[in-house]
Amino acid sequence: MSTPPDRYAVIGNPVAHSRSPAIHAAFARQTGQALVYERVLAPLDGFAETVRAFAGDPAAPARGCNVTVPFKFEAFHLAGRRTPRALLAGAANTLRFDGGADPAGWLADNTDGIGLLRDIEINAGWPLAGRRVLLVGAGGAGAGVLGPLLAARPAALVLANRTAEKAQALVASHTAWADEHGVALSAAPLTTPGEGFDLVINASASSLQGAASPVPAATLGPGALAVDLMYGAAAAPFLAWAQAHGASSRDGLGMLVEQAAEAFELWRGVRPLTAPVLQALRAEVDTKAP
Numbered sequence: 001m002s003t004p005p006d007r008y009a010v011i012g013n014p015v016a017h018s019r020s021p022a023i024h025a026a027f028a029r030q031t032g033q034a035l036v037y038e039r040v041l042a043p044l045d046g047f048a049e050t051v052r053a054f055a056g057d058p059a060a061p062a063r064g065c066n067v068t069v070p071f072k073f074e075a076f077h078l079a080g081r082r083t084p085r086a087l088l089a090g091a092a093n094t095l096r097f098d099g100g101a102d103p104a105g106w107l108a109d110n111t112d113g114i115g116l117l118r119d120i121e122i123n124a125g126w127p128l129a130g131r132r133v134l135l136v137g138a139g140g141a142g143a144g145v146l147g148p149l150l151a152a153r154p155a156a157l158v159l160a161n162r163t164a165e166k167a168q169a170l171v172a173s174h175t176a177w178a179d180e181h182g183v184a185l186s187a188a189p190l191t192t193p194g195e196g197f198d199l200v201i202n203a204s205a206s207s208l209q210g211a212a213s214p215v216p217a218a219t220l221g222p223g224a225l226a227v228d229l230m231y232g233a234a235a236a237p238f239l240a241w242a243q244a245h246g247a248s249s250r251d252g253l254g255m256l257v258e259q260a261a262e263a264f265e266l267w268r269g270v271r272p273l274t275a276p277v278l279q280a281l282r283a284e285v286d287t288k289a290p
Contacts, residue, residue, distance in 0.1 A: 004060060005034040005035050005036050006034065006035045006036075006062070006063045007035070007036050007037075007038065007054075007057075007060055007061070007062040007063065008024065008035060008036070008037045008038070008062060008063060008064050008065060008066075008267065009037060009038040009039060009040045009054060009062065009065045009066070010037075010038075010039055010040070010065065010066040010067075010068055011040045011041075011042050011047070011050060011051060011054065011065050011066070011067055011068070011071065012041075012042065012067065012068030012069055012070075012071060013041055013042050013043070013044055013069070013070065013071070014041070015039045015040065015041050015042075015068065016039065016041070018039055018068065019253075019256060019281060019285075020037065020039075020066055020256075020260060021037045021038065021039060022281070023256070023257055023260045023277060023281065024037040024260060024264060025037060026272075026276075026277045026280070027260070027261065027264045027272035027277065030272050030273060030276075030277075031264075031268070031270050031272050033268050033270070035063075035268075040054055040065070042071065044070070047071045047074045047075075047078075048074065048078055048103075051065065051075075051078065051095070051103075052101060052103070055097045055100065055101045055106075056100065056101025061097075061100060061101070062097060063096070063097055063267060064094070064095055064096040064097050064263075064266075064267045065094075065095050065097075066093060066094055066095075066260070066263055067092060067093050067094065067095065068093070069140065069141075070139075070140070071140075072091040072092060072093055072110075072140030072141075072143075072144065073090065073091050073140055073143075075091070075092040075093070075095055075108060076089075076090060076091050076092040076108050076110075078095075078103050078106070078108070079092065079095055079103055079106040079107060079108035080102075080103055080104035080105055080106055081098075081105070081106065081107045081108065082107070082108045082109075083107065083108065083109040083110070085109065085110050085113065085114070085147060085148070086108045086109050086110040088147040088173075088174070088177060089110045089112075089113070089143045089144045089146070089147055090143055090173065091110060091140045091143045091144050092108035092109060092110050093109075093110055093111060093112050093140075093144060093259065093263075094108070094109040094110065094111050094262075094263040094266060095107070095108055095109075096109070096266055096267055107266075109262075109263070109266055110144045111259040111260075111262035111263050111266070112141060112144030112145050112255070112259050113144050113145040113146065113147055113148030113149065114148050114258070114259070114262055115255045115256070115257075115258035115259025115260070115261075115262060116145045116148065116149070116201075116227075116229070116252075116255040116258070116259075117145075117148045117149065117151075117152055118254075118258040118274075119250075119254030119255045119257075119258050120199075120225075120227065120250070121152065123254045123258070123274075123275075123278070124225070124250055124254070126199075126225055127152075128149065128152035128153070128154045128199065129152060129153045129154065130153070130154065130155050131154045131155060131198040131199055132154065132155055132156050132157075132158075132196070132197045132198050132199070132221070133149060133154045133156070133157045133158070133197060133198065133199045133200075133201065134157075134158050134160060134193055134194065134197040134199070134200045134201065134215065134219050135149065135157060135158070135159050135160070135201050135203060136160050136161070136190070136193075136200070136201065136202050136203060136204050136206075136214050136215055137160075137161060137202065137203035137204030137205070137214075138159060138161035138163070138166040138167045138169075138170045139166075139203070139204070139205065141203040141229050142159070142161070142170065142203040142204070143170055145201070145203060145229075146159065146170060146174055147174060147177055149201075150174060150177055150178050150181050150183050150185065151177075151181055153181050153182060153183060154183055154198075154199075155183070155184065156183065156184040156185075156186075157178070157183055157184070157185050157186075158185075158186055158187070158188050158193055158194055158197070159171055159185070159186070159187050159188070160187070160188045160189065160190050160193035160214075160215060161187070161190065161204070162190055162204070162214075164187065164189060167187040167188075168187045170187075171185055171186065171187045190214055190215055191216070193215055193216075193219055194219065195218040195219060195221070196218070196219075196220075196221035196222075197219050197220065197221050197224060198221055198223070198224055198225070199224065199225050199226075199227070200215065200219050200220060200224060200225075200226045200227070200242070200247070201226075201227045201228075201229070202214065202226070202227065202228045202229065202230075202238050203229050206238070207228055207229075207230040207234045207235055207237065207238055210237060211237065211238075212237040212238060212240065212241040213237075213238055213241045213242075217241075217245045220242065220245050220246065220247045222246075223247075223248075224242075224246075224247040224248070225247065225248045225249070225250065226238070226239070226241075226242030226247045226248070226249045226250070227249070227250045227251075227252070228249075228250075228251050228252060229252040229255060230251065230252050231251040231252045231253040231256065231285065232251070232253075232285050235251040235252065239251060253278065253281060253282060253285060254278055257274050257277055257278045257281060258274055261274045
């Protein structure tokens with residue numbers, strides 16, 4: 001009897017829109033890995049139970065999962081072990097089920113930040129060193145990308161969030177890391193985050209709500225780059241807003257592929273090439289755009 005392929009999934013709510021199954025299927029074909037990758041919808045009050053059931057299915061045990069909104073903080077606390085970048089973020093988007101169904105052996109990681117950094121600096125050819133950066137949003141997405149952004153050594157990074165206390169807490173947890181990398185890190189309100197930034201990153205939920213931008217147009221400096229962590233129709237209003245005010249724009253599709261490659265390597269021990277997968281996915285998303 002042949003051994004069934006290893007199982008993985010993206011777990012979230014909502015999750016039907018996720019492109020992760022197609023991305024990981026492409027990675028598997030490229031690297032010759034035998035696996036299946038699914039979507040799993042978790043009830044808003046049942047994330048831990050859903051993950052345990054997926055990991056411990058006696059008919060087809062799973063090896064890991066990706067975690068999307070709104071469960072990244074829960075995923076961090078569920079796993080018994082965490083990588084340094086997950087510890088810094090206090091949130092996780094990747095779980096590896098070491099030890100089977102027992103969460104005490106699971107490893108939590110956060111690949112969001114390195115995925116964003118690679119997309120901006122490598123795919124877009126836009127180095128962050130010495131730039132002024134505005135990061136909008138202190139939720140799971142913002143927490144995941146803050147540490148790697150600071151490690152790229154921008155001159156300054158301002159974190160703006162609707163709830164000031166959340167932004168201040170995230171800044172406090174990253175202050176030593178920012179000091180180590182020579183970055184001036186501060187928190188600011190959404191209404192007055194500052195002006196003339198080189199890079200504005202929307203990691204808030206505003207795109208999911210159809211809003212064009214959560215911050216004033218004055219945040220965009222000359223030649224600025226505006227990045228939305230969403231992609232497709234959800235990112236369109238923010239990208240149109242940025243372009244209307246003279247900025248270059250980029251959605252989160254490249255980040256999605258890059259963070260997936262990082263998770264794939266954590267699970268399988270081999271790193272796939274991201275450029276051909278991103279090219280194919282971009283063509284598909286652009287074709288389906290309204």
